[in-house]
Amino acid sequence: MSAFAIETRKVTRELPGPVPVTLVRDIDFRVAPGEFVAVTGPSGSGKSSLLYLLGLLDRPSAGTVAIQGAETSNLSPDQAAALRLERLGFVFQFHFLLPEFTSQTNVEIPMRRLDRLDDRAIRRRATELLETLELGEHRHKRPDQLSGGQRQRVAIARALANDPPILLADEPTGNLDTHTAQIVFELFRDLAHRQNRSVVVVTHDTHLAELADRRVHLVDGVIVDD
Amino acid sequence: MALPLGLDIALQHLAHRRRQTLVSLLGVSLGVAFFIAIASMMQGFQQDFISRIIDIQPHxxxxxxxxxxxxxPVEVLYGDGALDLRGLKPLDETRxxxxxxxxxxxxxxxxxxxxxxxxxxxxxxxxxxxxxxxxxxxxxxxxxxxxxxxxxxxxxxxxxxxxxxxxxxxxxxxxxxxxxxxxxxxxxxxxxxxxxxxxxxxxxxxxxxxxxxxxxxxxxxxxxxxxxxxxxxxxxxxxxxxxxxxxxxxxxxxxxxxxxxxxxPWQEQSRNVLGIFVIQNVIMYSTVSAILIVACFGIFNVISTVVFEKTRDIGILKSMGFRDADIRRIFLMEGLMVGVLGTVIGWALGYGIVEFMGTLRFAMEGFVKAQGFILYRTPRHYLISGGMAILSATLAAWIPARRASRLNPVDIVRGAG
Known part of the structure; x- marks a missing residue:
């Protein structure tokens, strides 16, 4: 089994069409367990595309993506979904919390889908996660009753619900003020270092990227600096 | 105990579009109720008529x-011949x-x-x-x-x-x-x-x-x-x-x-009336089907709107690890819930209408004489109306549900950024 949480080999993603568009090209990229990696680059450089490939939301046109040593190119859509559910946590620029549900329920959803814990254990874990992220008193509030930073922290709690070894974040601080963004980034660093998770964060903010262990810079779909 | 996750999400979606959901529910309920009432009245009349003619008339x-x-005789002898008989006079005999x-x-x-x-x-x-x-x-x-x-x-x-x-x-x-x-x-x-x-x-x-x-x-x-x-x-x-x-x-x-x-036979003696019954039944089923179709457009509308509104949610659910079938099931369940709930309300309403009609007294003289509506009560009417309503509601939900399940999460999260 590979020592890397994520490993890509010569990954290329091309959008077919009369004029094919290459999103990323020949990406060789590895993330070790407990490593916090920031992916930077200008708009349209392929940062998010790379993240979606790592998160099995998209399939490479060429090359391979391995998650914890398991090669993923032959997985069916349902198998990829199962892998996402168990091993990957996503945080996006927009929180994507389900607006009808409370923070607590939003965090419970991935656990209920995975169906490994009983109802009481699911409730307890969701509460603990929210309390860890200092959202204990906001457990029963719906997303529209929370601030931007609070919503994003609920989204992080939801991404951690099934205790995934890998956390992927796409511009998670894009809608946050500088102070809150700093807090969120520090949280990611903690998750990597204290909980031994691999964290890959896409950001265009070079200042925040400096908080990561490693910085990968993309230009025109190619890694130019690692 | 918590509700199954898909059901929970489906319920929340419907509750979110409360007014539209209620209109769809009303459509299904009325379709079911009218079917029960009309079928009870028409079959009551038809069965009463048939039992009366069976009882009263020779079979x-x-x-x-x-x-x-x-x-x-010439036609019998030369069946294949080119015969043209003219000026035939019928025998004047006692019939x-x-x-x-x-x-x-x-x-x-x-x-x-x-x-x-x-x-x-x-x-x-x-x-x-x-x-x-x-x-x-x-x-x-x-x-x-x-x-x-x-x-x-x-x-x-x-x-x-x-x-x-x-x-x-x-x-x-x-x-x-x-x-x-x-x-x-x-x-x-x-x-x-x-x-x-x-x-x-x-x-x-x-x-x-x-x-x-x-x-x-x-x-x-x-x-x-x-x-x-x-x-x-x-x-x-x-x-x-x-x-x-x-x-x-x-x-x-x-x-x-x-x-x-x-x-x-008695069926032939009353062929005209029995033919009218067939036409009546066709009209009844067509009318009720039309009501249900309109209700199903409502369901289709509600679920399509929900799918449109919840595109982001679908994206995040898929990124979390929900399969296409899970997403499809959520939206199908929404149609099914409107169908089932509409059916149950329709059953109660239909039962009420039938019982109310049963209390009405008036002299009626058509093919048969009666002192009010002749009603036929059978669980079959409830089963047929419920089956039609639930089936149509599920079918109405199928198209938007399939569309939802086919949404690409990458397109959604990119678009939402």
Whole structure:
């Protein structure tokens, strides 16, 4: 089994069409367990595309993506979904919390889908996660009753619900003020270092990227600096 | 205990579009309720009519008639020849069933069959300066009571034997009595098409509940009918009643093959009305289907709107690890819930309407006479309406559900950024 949480080999993603568009090209990229990696680059450089490939939301046109040593190119859509559910946590620029549900329920959803814990254990874990992220008193509030930073922290709690070894974040601080963004980034660093998770964060903010262990810079779909 | 996740999400979606959901729910409920009410009313009427004609009328009537005119001898001899017969004059013969006595004997030998000979024709009843046209049927009382419910339907007069005990007795329908202003024991003049006039005494008035019979039929002794029609010893009908009514059609066909005379089972005698019932049923099912289709457009609209509104949620659910089938199931469940809930409300509403209609009292006179709606209550109506509603609601949800399941999460999260 590979020592890397994520490993890509010569990954290329091309959008077919009369004029094919290459999103990323020949990406060789590895993330070790407990490593916090920031992916930077200008708009349209392929940062998010790379993240979606790592998160099995998209399939490479060429090359391979391995998650914890398991090669993923032959997985069916349902198998990829199962892998996402168990091993990957996503945080996006927009929180994507389900607006009808409370923070607590939003965090419970991935656990209920995975169906490994009983109802009481699911409730307890969701509460603990929210309390860890200092959202204990906001457990029963719906997303529209929370601030931007609070919503994003609920989204992080939801991404951690099934205790995934890998956390992927796409511009998670894009809608946050500088102070809150700093807090969120520090949280990611903690998750990597204290909980031994691999964290890959896409950001265009070079200042925040400096908080990561490693910085990968993309230009025109190619890694130019690692 | 928490609800299953898919159900929980589906419920929240519907609750979020509360007003639209309620309108769809109302559509399904009304469709189901109207189906139950209309089906109960129409089938009640139809079944009542059918049971009355089965009870009251003979199950088979053999007439002095042929389905096809008899072929000319030359046509029999030269069937393939180029024949053109002109100036044919029909033989002026006394109509009636030939060999009726032997026919009756043959038929009576069969088990489960009761036969009665009759002679039917038209008459004019003259009473108090008023003429009323009617049908007269000459009967043999002891045979007639075995093939029809005439005796049980007498509302005045005790038995058919009154035709024996009173010289020139006549039994008339209550509709005939009403039209002519005739009452029990009145003496009326009966005029036949052949010009015979008899003074007859009303010895019975019957009410079968079948409007046509009550308004036009009268009964006299067979012998009197033969006198009135000027057709001594002739009968033109053989009425047959069966222990097993389902055998009417095959037996009629057999009699017709055996004796040549036209034999009409009860279904053929009431073919016009039964045909109307078929049309009624088609209209009923079409109307209710139209209501349900409109309701399904509502469901389609609600779920399509929800899918559109919840595109981001679908994206995040998929990124979390929900499969296409999970997403599809959520939206199908929404349609199913509207269908099931609408059905249950519709059942309650339909039950209420039927019971309310059952309390209404009014005189109705169509094919049959009744004092209110004749209702037929059966779980079948509930099952059919529920099945149709749930199936259509699920189908209406299928298209948006499939669209939702096919959404690409990458497109969604990119678009939402």
């Amino acid at each position: 088979i009537i053999v007439k002095d008639d042929f389905r096809d005119p008899p072929r000319q 009636g069933i030939r060999g009726a006595r032997s026919m009756l004997a043959v038929l009576e030998e069969e088990a489960g069959i009761h036969v009665a000979p009759t002679l039917s024709g038209n008459i004019l009843l003259r009473f108090g300066g008023k003429d009323v046209s009617a049908n007269v049927t000459g009967i043999v009382p002891e045979r007639q009571r075995r093939v029809s419910h005439l005796e049980k339907d007498l509302v005045e007069g005790a038995t058919l034997d009154a035709l024996y005990t009173t010289a020139n007795g006549i039994i008339i329908g209550d509709g005939v009595a009403k039209r002519g202003g005739i009452r029990m024991d009145d003496l009326i003049s009966v005029v036949s098409p052949t010009g015979v006039v008899l003074k007859m005494k009303v010895v019975g008035i019957f009410s079968s509940g079948l409007t046509l019979m009550d308004n036009f039929d009268t009964y006299v002794l067979l012998k009197k009918a033969q006198v009135l029609q000027g057709r001594a010893n002739v009968i033109n009908r053989i009425n047959i009643r069966l222990d097993d009514v389902e055998q009417a059609a095959p037996l009629a066909a057999r009699i017709e093959r055996q004796f040549g005379y036209r034999a009409e």
